[in-house]
Ligand code: SF4
Ligand code: SF4
């Protein structure tokens with residue numbers, strides 16, 4: 001009997017591969033037509049600027065393992081247990097899958113920036129999200145809506161995070177470093193542009209992150225303004241007029257930008273609530289899946305035999321997601337052998 | 339009682355400050371911050387630090403009198419604070435302690451009390467055209483001067499019932515209603531509060547060797563024009 005994994009993003013793929021290598025057979029379920037999840041929206045990864053496509057190719061190769069059965073374009077619709085605790089999952093194509101353990105690796109979705117209406121996403125043409133900027137990098141083209149190379153670009157931190165107004169109190173962890181990485185990438189494409197990051201705190205916690213921040217200042221001439229965006233409006237040339245306070249000077253600041261990039265945060269994956277209720281799990285205060293213990297049970301849920309990994313339980317960067325997936329594989333192996 | 343303890347009893351304070359992360363969103367949207375040396379973020383931060391010395395300095399400063407209480411800050415704060423509401427509590431504390439007489443903008447409380455506070459009790463209006471004398475309001479310009487001189491005719495042509503009994507805009511408020519209004523001020527502590535402004539202000543006038551009328555005119559007219567630039571907010 002197998003281990004069932006919901007979600008074939010980086011966490012699901014990595015856990016599947018580790019479990020398969022330790023001799024388990026794995027049923028890997030993915031709702032999209034391809035694996036990779038949010039990784040498909042990234043161009044280069046921090047801190048080493050590895051191509052996201054290369055990492056995905058590696059994950060893809062790993063899950064070609066004979067013990068892994070990949071179900072693409074599939075969603076679980078019903079869950080039940082047999083008398084001996086065996087897990088039964090019905091997929092939307094009618095298939096019935098059984099397993100001794102279930103791993104939730106449903107990941108996250110990025111914050112819908114329309115909800116922060118005062119930032120003008122979907123209203124003003126030159127407001128884009130960090131995800132859209134990654135796509136622009138993939139296509140090697142950065143232009144304003146009027147077809148010009150932007151002269152001044154602002155990257156706005158904490159969009160969809162740390163904000164009571166949209167009921168997202170937590171920090172999404174990866175957007176500070178994403179902003180620094182994207183600012184450097186922008187500088188490489190646009191040597192003359194003025195590039196500014198508007199931040200509250202620089203949360204550069206990972207190895208090499210703080211160094212990258214320093215390099216952004218010293219080598220790439222990126223400017224950092226400590227202030228959170230209050231609102232944006234548009235002028236006749238489709239430029240953006242932004243209002244922030246430069247809190248280190250203690251003065252309100254009005255500035256014109258040619259392009260504004262919103263560093264969107266992480267939210268529980270689409271269908272997260274339904275999954276939680278279908279599997280009888282608990283919802284954490286931040287809306288993600290509650291783990292059984294914040295130190296010793298980070299991959300365990302409140303249901304026996306059901307485990308969780310990656311951004312299903314809280315925002316994580318890619319490094320931590322992959323580490324967490326390996327940890328989940330170990331946790332599940334122990335469970336199966338006990 | 340310490341300043342912070344008195345603030346903690348004020349409903350405006352209770353409802354207005356959770357915790358501030360110094361993001362500056364309120365300041366960026368604040369119309370007062372655009373023109374004056376006034377920063378609602380620093381107000382929230384100063385209050386949450388609970389340092390009595392800084393709080394006393396704040397209550398004695400011009401700073402707390404720049405806010406227009408427009409409450410734009412309430413709509414945006416990512417921590418659910420309302421700096422404009424904190425200001426309401428600070429103003430109240432300053433009025434209760436008499437510390438408003440220590441700053442030029444604070445002393446204007448006297449002018450406000452004597453003008454608006456008296457008007458409401460005498461006429462049932464904070465402002466009626468009679469009261470806006472052109473010589474006291476040069477900012478209203480020549481057009482107002484003309485309207486003021488011809489106010490009976492002008493308001494008649496606008497179909498107002500100016501200064502007459504009965505229904506209609508600008509009507510004379512009848513005695514029964516006025517008495518009721520005065521009673522409301524008595525019962526709710528409004529009159530006592532206004533008396534406090536009067537007492538503290540007259541004390542200040544005496545301290546400065548001014549008769550009440552000259553002091554009133556001074557609070558009405560004085561403007562050092564620096565908009566708080568000479569002082570720090572903290
Ligand atoms: S990582 Fe940075 S930008 Fe993202 S929510 Fe946290 S503080 Fe804000
Ligand atoms: S209420 Fe006061 S502090 Fe708040 S935005 Fe209006 S003027 Fe500024």
Ligand code: SF4
Nearest residue numbers: 358359361362364415
């Ligand atoms: S918007 Fe709120 S959290 Fe931000 S500085 Fe103002 S009071 Fe503090």
